[in-house]
Amino acid sequence: MPELPEVEVVRMGITPLVQSQVVQRVLVRQRQLRWPVSRELERVLTGQVITHISRRSKYLILHCDPGVVLIHLGMSGVLSWLPHDTPVRAHDHLDIQFAHGLLRLNDPRRFGAVLWIPGQRQDPASLSRHPLLAKLGPEPFSDDFTALAMWTATRGRRVAIKQALLGGELVVGVGNIYASEALFQAGIDPRRAVGRISRARYEKLAEAIRRVLSNAIEHGGSTLRDFRASDGQSGYFQIAHQVYDRAGLSCLVCSTPIRHIVQGQRSTYFCPNCQR
């Protein structure tokens, strides 16, 4: 389910349910996710207060005194808030139980991850030096995500802009769907080399990325009030895409048929007339 907006919607949804709550029990049914779930997790997390929940890129971060739990939903992960008596389904790999309910991770493909990272008490900044977080680019809604930064970082490079967006170096949180959507809104051909995009066009791209992501968060946010009852699914395919998965259909702007290509083993959709 997850590009950045979906992860952010989950974060907002579970924060009022979990913040300041004590972990009563941790139940791991399947340790073999992207990386093995630490055998320490149950012991170190039980009895801890979740002080707050943050997000970096597509990672959800549960904070408590002795460390943090880093959760990534991979391609197919869903994190839900459920009543204690909810029957266990296939691929329900992990529960974190609280007094009033539980967080349950369901992930059929098991590309997701649940990692215990101890420490940070003395040095909160050390978390950002963790190998999985250290090389991440700027958050799309932060001040250091600018057209100038993208332009500067890409001089002389030849990688296609679509692949660069997915790479997480120019900006984090833009996944395969929203990369195509943002490039369409910015009028940029997804195959264009990053080094051959002007500062002015990076301005348009930065705006488009922020617009696409915040729109998606708003749509997911509309399901927030039902989060307690929902299965955790939100947003995503409820939003009408302008190009994604529309191969052969008319461009909504100029009626030219939308094209489908493959870049780096991922599908890309674009309008060959609107995007140059």
Place this chain on the structure above:
DNA sequence: AAGGTAACCTGACTGC
């Protein structure tokens, strides 16, 4: 250093 690609895994769908 940058760029390409194989790999991790299951489920849904398509076509024969």
Place this chain on the structure above:
DNA sequence: TGCAGTCAGGTTACCT
């Protein structure tokens, strides 16, 4: 119906 093939929202690890 069944089976084989293809594709899916992500990211790391490894190769050239």
